[in-house]
Amino acid sequence: MSIARALGNALSGLTATARGTETVAANIANASTPGYARRDLAVSAQTAGGNAGGVRVDGVTRAVNASVLSESRLAEAARANAATRLDFATRIEEAVGIAGNTGSLGSALSDFRTALSSAASRPDDDIRLTQVVDKATALADRLNAASDEVQAARSAADQAIASDIATLNKSLAQVADLNRKIAVLEADGSDPSSLYDQRQGIIGEIAKIVPVQEVTRTAGAVALFTAEGAVLLDGTMPTELSFTAAGQVTADRTAGSGLSMLVQNGAELTQSQMKLYAGGSLAANFAIRDELAPAAQDLLDDIALDLHGRLANPAVDPTLTASSAGLFTDGDARASAADKTGLAGRISVNDAVVESAGGEAWRIRAGLGAATPGAVGDASLLVAMSDALDAATTATAGTGFSGKASLADRLGAVESRIATTRVNAQSEAAVINSQADTITSRLAADGVDSDAEMQKLLQYEQAYAANARVIQAIQTMMDQILEI
Structure with a gap:
C-alpha cells in the first residue's frame, strides 16, 4: 500500500469518527426530546480500483420501529x-x-x-x-x-x-x-x-x-x-x-x-x-x-x-x-x-x-x-x-x-x-x-440508550486514536525520507 493511499484511508477514518461522534452527541442531547428518533451512522468500505480505500460515510439513519410507532x-x-x-x-x-x-x-x-x-x-x-x-x-x-x-x-x-x-x-x-x-x-x-x-x-x-x-x-x-x-x-x-x-x-x-x-x-x-x-x-x-x-x-x-x-x-x-x-x-x-x-x-x-x-x-x-x-x-x-x-x-x-x-x-x-x-x-x-404504557416502553426501547451511546463513543475514540497513529507514522516516515 502506498503512503498516499494509507494517508487517504486514515483521513477517511477520521472523518467517519468525527461524524459518528456528532451523532452520539446528538442522541445523548436529545434523549428526552419528544418525537426524537435515535440516529445511527451508516458507513461502508470505500474501494478504489478493486482495492480497499478507507471508509465512506453513507449517511445518518433514524432508528424507528414503524409497527410499534x-x-x-x-x-x-x-x-x-x-x-x-x-x-x-x-x-x-x-x-x-x-x-x-x-x-x-x-x-x-x-x-x-x-x-x-x-x-x-x-x-x-x-x-x-x-x-x-x-x-x-x-x-x-x-x-x-x-x-x-x-x-x-x-x-x-x-x-x-x-x-x-x-x-x-x-x-x-x-x-x-x-x-x-x-x-x-x-x-x-x-x-x-x-x-x-x-x-x-x-x-x-x-x-x-x-x-x-x-x-x-x-x-x-x-x-x-x-x-x-x-x-x-x-x-x-x-x-x-x-x-x-x-x-x-x-x-x-x-x-x-x-x-x-x-x-x-x-x-x-x-x-x-x-x-x-x-x-x-x-x-x-x-x-x-x-x-x-x-x-x-x-x-x-x-x-x-x-x-x-x-x-x-x-x-x-x-x-x-x-x-x-x-x-x-x-x-x-x-x-x-x-x-x-x-x-x-x-x-x-x-x-x-x-x-x-x-x-x-x-x-x-x-x-x-x-x-x-x-x-x-x-x-x-x-x-x-x-x-x-x-x-x-x-x-x-x-x-x-x-x-x-x-x-x-x-x-x-x-x-x-x-x-x-x-x-x-x-x-x-x-x-x-x-396497554399504552406497555407499548410506550417498547417504543422507548428503540430510543436512545445512554449506556450504549457511551460505548459507541469509546469505540469512536479508539478508532480516532488508531487513525491518528497511522498519520503520525506516515509523518515520521516522510521526515526520514526527506532527511536522506
Missing part, C-alpha cells in the same frame, strides 16, 4: 378517549353526589323527608313548616345544580370539539408543509432527520385527537388516514375540517338541532359517518355532548318528574286538581312527561308556600290550593306527602323507570347507575393506560 399512536388515541370519558363520568358523579354524603342529591331528599316527618309531629309549628319549604327548595336547587352541571359538561365538550378541530387543521397543514420541505432536502441529498422528528411529534399530537395510520409516499412524504379510513392528508392539501361551536348548550339542543356536526370538505357528516373519526378525544367529546350527557340528563329529569308527580296528586292533596301544580312546579305550571327534557333544571318550589314570593308556609299543612290555614293541629296532608314519597308506586309513563318503587329507591337506582358508569370508565381507563 403505529401501535403507540393508536394506544394514545384510546388513552385520550378513555381519559375524556372518565373525566365526564367523575364530574357527573360529583354533581349528583355520593349516596349518604352531605350535599348529595340523596342527602337533600333525606332532609326533605325528615322535615316533613318533623312538621307532621307538630303541624302547628310555623318554624317546622318553614323548614319543610326550605328543605324542598334545597332539594329543587340540588336537582337544578346537577342539571346545570350536565349541561355545562355538554358545553365544555362542544368547546373541546372546536379546539380539537382547530388543532387538527393546524397540525395537518404543518405535516403537509414538512412533506414539501423533506422532499426538497431529499432531492438535494441533505439530511432531513430533524424534520422527520418534527413531523413525527406533530402526528403524535394528531393521534390523540383521532387515531391515525401513516402511509409512506415518495420523496419522504407521508399520507395520513384515520384508523377507520377517512382521508386526513394524501398529497399537498390536507382535508378541510370545520365545526361551529354552539356556545352554551341547553337540554333541548341536540345534534343536528341546534348543535353542529363535523363538516368535512364542506359537507356535514351524518351520525354513521362520524364513525370514521372514532377512537380519540374528538369522538369522546362528541359522545359526551350527544349521548352520555343527555343520558344523565334523562335520569335527573325522570327523578324530577317522579318527585313532582307524587306531590301533585289530588289523592295526596285534595285541594289540587288534575291540572294543578303541586309542591314542586315546572315554571309555576304542572310538569308533564311530554315536556320532560330539562325538567331537573327547571323544577322549583311552588310560590304558594314561599313567603319571599308572597306565599304562606301554612299551605304545606292546609293544602296548596287552600284559602285558609284550617285547623293548626291537622297533620293529615303532611303525613300524606311523606307517605307519597315512601310509597312503592308504578313508574310514571315516559320515564326510564320500571316496576314499583319509592322515590328514595328510584333515586338510589339513579345514583347506582351514575356511580357504575364512573367505575366502568375508571376500569376501562386503567386497562387502556396499562
Whole structure:
C-alpha cells in the first residue's frame, strides 16, 4: 500500500469518527426530546480500483420501529378517549353526589323527608313548616345544580370539539408543509432527520385527537388516514375540517338541532359517518355532548318528574286538581312527561308556600290550593306527602323507570347507575393506560440508550486514536525520507 493511499484511508477514518461522534452527541442531547428518533451512522468500505480505500460515510439513519410507532399512536388515541370519558363520568358523579354524603342529591331528599316527618309531629309549628319549604327548595336547587352541571359538561365538550378541530387543521397543514420541505432536502441529498422528528411529534399530537395510520409516499412524504379510513392528508392539501361551536348548550339542543356536526370538505357528516373519526378525544367529546350527557340528563329529569308527580296528586292533596301544580312546579305550571327534557333544571318550589314570593308556609299543612290555614293541629296532608314519597308506586309513563318503587329507591337506582358508569370508565381507563404504557416502553426501547451511546463513543475514540497513529507514522516516515 502506498503512503498516499494509507494517508487517504486514515483521513477517511477520521472523518467517519468525527461524524459518528456528532451523532452520539446528538442522541445523548436529545434523549428526552419528544418525537426524537435515535440516529445511527451508516458507513461502508470505500474501494478504489478493486482495492480497499478507507471508509465512506453513507449517511445518518433514524432508528424507528414503524409497527410499534403505529401501535403507540393508536394506544394514545384510546388513552385520550378513555381519559375524556372518565373525566365526564367523575364530574357527573360529583354533581349528583355520593349516596349518604352531605350535599348529595340523596342527602337533600333525606332532609326533605325528615322535615316533613318533623312538621307532621307538630303541624302547628310555623318554624317546622318553614323548614319543610326550605328543605324542598334545597332539594329543587340540588336537582337544578346537577342539571346545570350536565349541561355545562355538554358545553365544555362542544368547546373541546372546536379546539380539537382547530388543532387538527393546524397540525395537518404543518405535516403537509414538512412533506414539501423533506422532499426538497431529499432531492438535494441533505439530511432531513430533524424534520422527520418534527413531523413525527406533530402526528403524535394528531393521534390523540383521532387515531391515525401513516402511509409512506415518495420523496419522504407521508399520507395520513384515520384508523377507520377517512382521508386526513394524501398529497399537498390536507382535508378541510370545520365545526361551529354552539356556545352554551341547553337540554333541548341536540345534534343536528341546534348543535353542529363535523363538516368535512364542506359537507356535514351524518351520525354513521362520524364513525370514521372514532377512537380519540374528538369522538369522546362528541359522545359526551350527544349521548352520555343527555343520558344523565334523562335520569335527573325522570327523578324530577317522579318527585313532582307524587306531590301533585289530588289523592295526596285534595285541594289540587288534575291540572294543578303541586309542591314542586315546572315554571309555576304542572310538569308533564311530554315536556320532560330539562325538567331537573327547571323544577322549583311552588310560590304558594314561599313567603319571599308572597306565599304562606301554612299551605304545606292546609293544602296548596287552600284559602285558609284550617285547623293548626291537622297533620293529615303532611303525613300524606311523606307517605307519597315512601310509597312503592308504578313508574310514571315516559320515564326510564320500571316496576314499583319509592322515590328514595328510584333515586338510589339513579345514583347506582351514575356511580357504575364512573367505575366502568375508571376500569376501562386503567386497562387502556396499562396497554399504552406497555407499548410506550417498547417504543422507548428503540430510543436512545445512554449506556450504549457511551460505548459507541469509546469505540469512536479508539478508532480516532488508531487513525491518528497511522498519520503520525506516515509523518515520521516522510521526515526520514526527506532527511536522506
